[in-house]
Amino acid sequence: MSERGNGVLLTLVIGSEIGFFVLLLAGLAVRYLVKMPKTGAVLLALSPVGYVVVLIVGAVELARGGAADIAHVFGAIIIGIVAVSGRHHLHTMDGWVRRRLAKQPKPRLHGREFAHKQRTDFYRRTGEWAVVVALLAGGYALTGFDPARGGQLLGGAWFWTVVLIIDFFWSFSYTVFPRAEKQTA
Numbered sequence: 001m002s003e004r005g006n007g008v009l010l011t012l013v014i015g016s017e018i019g020f021f022v023l024l025l026a027g028l029a030v031r032y033l034v035k036m037p038k039t040g041a042v043l044l045a046l047s048p049v050g051y052v053v054v055l056i057v058g059a060v061e062l063a064r065g066g067a068a069d070i071a072h073v074f075g076a077i078i079i080g081i082v083a084v085s086g087r088h089h090l091h092t093m094d095g096w097v098r099r100r101l102a103k104q105p106k107p108r109l110h111g112r113e114f115a116h117k118q119r120t121d122f123y124r125r126t127g128e129w130a131v132v133v134a135l136l137a138g139g140y141a142l143t144g145f146d147p148a149r150g151g152q153l154l155g156g157a158w159f160w161t162v163v164l165i166i167d168f169f170w171s172f173s174y175t176v177f178p179r180a181e182k183q184t185a
Contacts, residue, residue, distance in 0.1 A: 016050030073156030
């Protein structure tokens with residue numbers, strides 16, 4: 001596959017990210033500013049559609065003999081995050097907007113509650129890791145297990161594994177060293 005073909009996938013990855021955020025912001029604006037919650041929900045639901053296009057184009061490109069590059073790795077990472085945590089992130093963003101419009105502060109967690117949240121978030125990111133590694137392995141299989149064509153995918157899997165290991169130590173450090181409550185004056 002030519003360099004031009006790989007550039008198309010990178011453009012699609014970037015475009016899907018831009019489209020995601022445009023639909024996210026439009027959905028929240030329509031939901032809260034225009035007061036059309038159902039239309040806003042539809043826009044929010046449509047926000048991850050671009051990632052399906054990235055998945056299909058990337059798979060077809062590899063199956064047709066293309067070499068994997070960083071766009072394939074970024075695409076897999078983004079798709080893994082959206083597939084496992086997309087709904088959670090949309091819900092979090094929705095709550096943030098709702099609190100901002102109502103001028104309510106976000107409750108700050110401390111001690112055991114914060115440590116529990118960090119562990120729960122780590123488990124979610126472990127699910128993301130599993131999906132990302134499965135996508136990268138699937139892409140490597142589409143290259144015919146050719147290290148010359150699929151080496152970037154293996155490198156991406158190692159990178160994402162290192163990120164997960166660092167995240168494990170970060171997340172579980174709050175179990176050992178709980179976050180103290182800030183003293184107010």
